[in-house]
Amino acid sequence: MRNILLTISYDGTDFCGWQRQDDVTGGEAERTVQGEIEKALEKIHKQKTLVYGSGRTDSGVHALAQAANFYSPVDSMPAPNYVRALNAFLPHDVRILSAREVPQDFSARKSATSRVYRYFIATGDSTPADNMRFCWRVNNYEPNLERLNKFCECLRGEIDCASFAASGDDSISTNRYIDEAKFFFQKDRWGNDLLVFQIEANAFLWKMVRTLTGTLVNLDKSVAPLDSMQKILIAHDRKKAGVTAPPTGLFLYEIKFDGIRRHV
DSSP: OOOEEEEEEGGGGSSSSSSSSOOSSSSSOOOOOHHHHHHHHHHHHHSSSOOOSSOOTTTOOOEEEEEEEEEOOOSSSEEETTHHHHHHHHHTTEEEEEEEEEEETTTTTTTOOOEEEEEEEEOOSSSGGGGGGGEEEOOSOOHHHHHHHHEEEEGEEEEEOGGGGGOOOSSSEEEEEEEEEEEEEEEEETTTEEEEEEEEEEETTTTHHHHHHHHHHEEEEEEOOOHHHHHHHTTTTTGGGGGOOOOGEEEEEEESSSSSSOOO
């Protein structure tokens, strides 16, 4: 059995997240990215094949480069050929970008050293129709990049992120190691500025990136004192943070395997 690593892109709008959700009552399961890939692999292998993702994305969240591995029972098929084979069976909103063989003990989840997310925010007078599925439209907002990045300065190193965890998060620890958190502008293909929040960490709590995004934008809009984010962070209280930004603008942007392995 060979261990194959996939790089996957998907439009999460019409998915109930990444993770397969079997219906124990015998009804039709929710549509998920993992489920679609496993169905495609079953057509290729003629048997069930489990896929192990580097992390879970929620309903409506997208991915530019999700990572997942599976064990192939087929020895004769070169690993790169899985790109074309899988894409032939997958729906249009999931695409395999690359496939390669990795060591037997490699795990897309456990071997990952950090995850990078990007959140896209549209603040102009008008948003092109083809951006509406992939950004958060915030009206009457002129971002102050300097102030936003000042708020982000406390998001470095190992910190307790309890203030940004959704109710129901079942993580053993709310500590996470954040490598980077920053805002910048990026042009869309129409020349409009999109505000981008990028964050890299070893792992994330449930809805953490969306809550961070909503909190930071609200602090900037209200011209809050520059120590406001630090106070929210040390409160360890979700009620002190801001709104949870919608899933529309969030992308799992990159999975890194070459950094320092930290706790999850």
